[in-house]
Amino acid sequence: MNDSSYGVGKIILSLFLAMCLRVLPLPPFWADFNPDWVLLTLIYWSLAIPERVGIFHAWVFGVLIDVLTGRLLGQNALAYSIVVYLCLKLHKRLRQFPLLQQELYIFICLLLSQLLLFLIKNLQNPEQLHSTFWLPVLTGTLCWPLVYTVLRFVRLTTRLKS
Amino acid sequence: MLAIIASIALLVAEQRSNQLDFLRNTLSFATDTVNYFVDLPLVVVARLNDAMMSYQTLKDENHRLREEQLIKQMQLLKFESLEKENIRLRALLDNSFKLGEQVLIAELLKVNMVPYEHIVVVNKGTRFGVHPRQPVFDASGVVGQVFRAMPLSSEIMLITDLNHAIPVQVNRNGLLTIAVGSGQLNQLILPFLPSNADIRPGDLLITSGLGGTFPQGYPVAVVDPFTSKLNKPFAKITATPTANLDRNRELMIVWSNSIPVPFTSKMLDQGVEPKKFAHE
Numbered sequence: 001m002n003d004s005s006y007g008v009g010k011i012i013l014s015l016f017l018a019m020c021l022r023v024l025p026l027p028p029f030w031a032d033f034n035p036d037w038v039l040l041t042l043i044y045w046s047l048a049i050p051e052r053v054g055i056f057h058a059w060v061f062g063v064l065i066d067v068l069t070g071r072l073l074g075q076n077a078l079a080y081s082i083v084v085y086l087c088l089k090l091h092k093r094l095r096q097f098p099l100l101q102q103e104l105y106i107f108i109c110l111l112l113s114q115l116l117l118f119l120i121k122n123l124q125n126p127e128q129l130h131s132t133f134w135l136p137v138l139t140g141t142l143c144w145p146l147v148y149t150v151l152r153f154v155r156l157t158t159r160l161k162s
Numbered sequence: 163m164l165a166i167i168a169s170i171a172l173l174v175a176e177q178r179s180n181q182l183d184f185l186r187n188t189l190s191f192a193t194d195t196v197n198y199f200v201d202l203p204l205v206v207v208a209r210l211n212d213a214m215m216s217y218q219t220l221k222d223e224n225h226r227l228r229e230e231q232l233i234k235q236m237q238l239l240k241f242e243s244l245e246k247e248n249i250r251l252r253a254l255l256d257n258s259f260k261l262g263e264q265v266l267i268a269e270l271l272k273v274n275m276v277p278y279e280h281i282v283v284v285n286k287g288t289r290f291g292v293h294p295r296q297p298v299f300d301a302s303g304v305v306g307q308v309f310r311a312m313p314l315s316s317e318i319m320l321i322t323d324l325n326h327a328i329p330v331q332v333n334r335n336g337l338l339t340i341a342v343g344s345g346q347l348n349q350l351i352l353p354f355l356p357s358n359a360d361i362r363p364g365d366l367l368i369t370s371g372l373g374g375t376f377p378q379g380y381p382v383a384v385v386d387p388f389t390s391k392l393n394k395p396f397a398k399i400t401a402t403p404t405a406n407l408d409r410n411r412e413l414m415i416v417w418s419n420s421i422p423v424p425f426t427s428k429m430l431d432q433g434v435e436p437k438k439f440a441h442e
Binding site: 016067070073082120 | 166169172186197200278
């Protein structure tokens with residue numbers, strides 16, 4: 001019991017840091033490249049320990065991100081829940097994949113999430129969007145090995161049961 | 163499945179009404195932690211800088227500030243008499259006079275919410291009486307308006323945001339138009355001017371006070387050099403904001419009496435104090 005609550009603390013902390021990275025003050029040029037760290041972290045945890053991190057976590061942190069970034073409440077929640085649902089469904093298969101093949105899947109997940117956000121934004125008020133709107137998908141995919149290695153290190157050193 | 167329904171319910175509910183403000187306000191306590199945490203290193207660096215400053219630098223700065231204060235004070239003296247004169251003249255014209263504004267100084271939190279939107283977060287919220295649609299200035303001009311106020315922080319939309327428009331007038335001749343944000347921090351666009359409009363590069367644009375959000379007469383931008391094309395119905399003119407949108411840490415949130423106070427001769431007799439400053 002004590003062990004599992006300790007693990008939850010680590011997960012929350014990692015998500016908290018991911019949120020910090022999300023709003024990090026970068027120069028405008030680099031800000032366009034800032035990937036969705038929270039979603040990457042959620043994907044990792046849902047693949048590694050699907051019993052503990054699931055759609056509920058994804059939804060709660062989605063709403064928090066909505067508040068943090070001043071979006072319409074629920075749009076990130078929707079995107080995160082759907083992506084994490086897909087990851088939970090396929091976590092057994094995905095874990096066997098080599099990193100490169102995983103990246104392809106992550107790319108599709110991030111694209112799906114961004115597409116949902118795009119659709120909701122368009123429903124809300126149609127407007128022109130820069131093509132840079134899609135850049136975080138690319139950089140997110142490139143950052144996946146980094147997230148994977150760091151969080152795997154965290155998970156193994158703190159012996160979170162998989 | 164449940165999560166999807168819940169998110170869609172949230173989306174619809176917030177689109178339709180502002181019933182969810184309490185939820186957003188509650189959650190904002192959690193997210194403000196993130197904001198303040200991200201801002202922390204910069205605050206520490208600023209504090210260290212203050213602490214490390216040498217005696218000589220401080221003395222110099224103090225000296226400079228005192229001189230500046232003196233000059234400003236003199237200008238204010240003149241300003242006060244001008245304001246009185248303005249009241250009298252407006253009384254002659256049987257016009258209404260707007261009372262002065264109340265100011266709250268807010269500090270910018272260095273966080274980046276969404277890359278393609280110009281929205282910044284400051285550390286004052288509804289606890290200090292901040293409310294949406296309040297104008298925000300810095301020392302050299304209009305910065306933007308309060309977009310959303312939460313208990314401990316509020317979001318401010320800059321005048322350069324793509325979704326922002328501000329009613330302005332040319333200071334030289336009073337020509338009215340609207341300045342729309344361009345999505346770039348150093349540019350505003352004036353899309354609604356005919357190509358034969360009387361506007362020149364270097365003209366100062368000030369707030370016109372129309373629309374009721376911004377008080378009248380504050381500098382907004384300076385018109386950029388442009389080449390007039392007479393064959394087009396509308397001129398394509400841009401302007402550079404006078405406020406230091408990307409460099410300022412202190413901003414001023416202003417309470418303006420948006421309803422003009424009808425002028426009566428009584429007010430002169432009572433000696434109305436037109437300027438009220440409420441520092442934090």
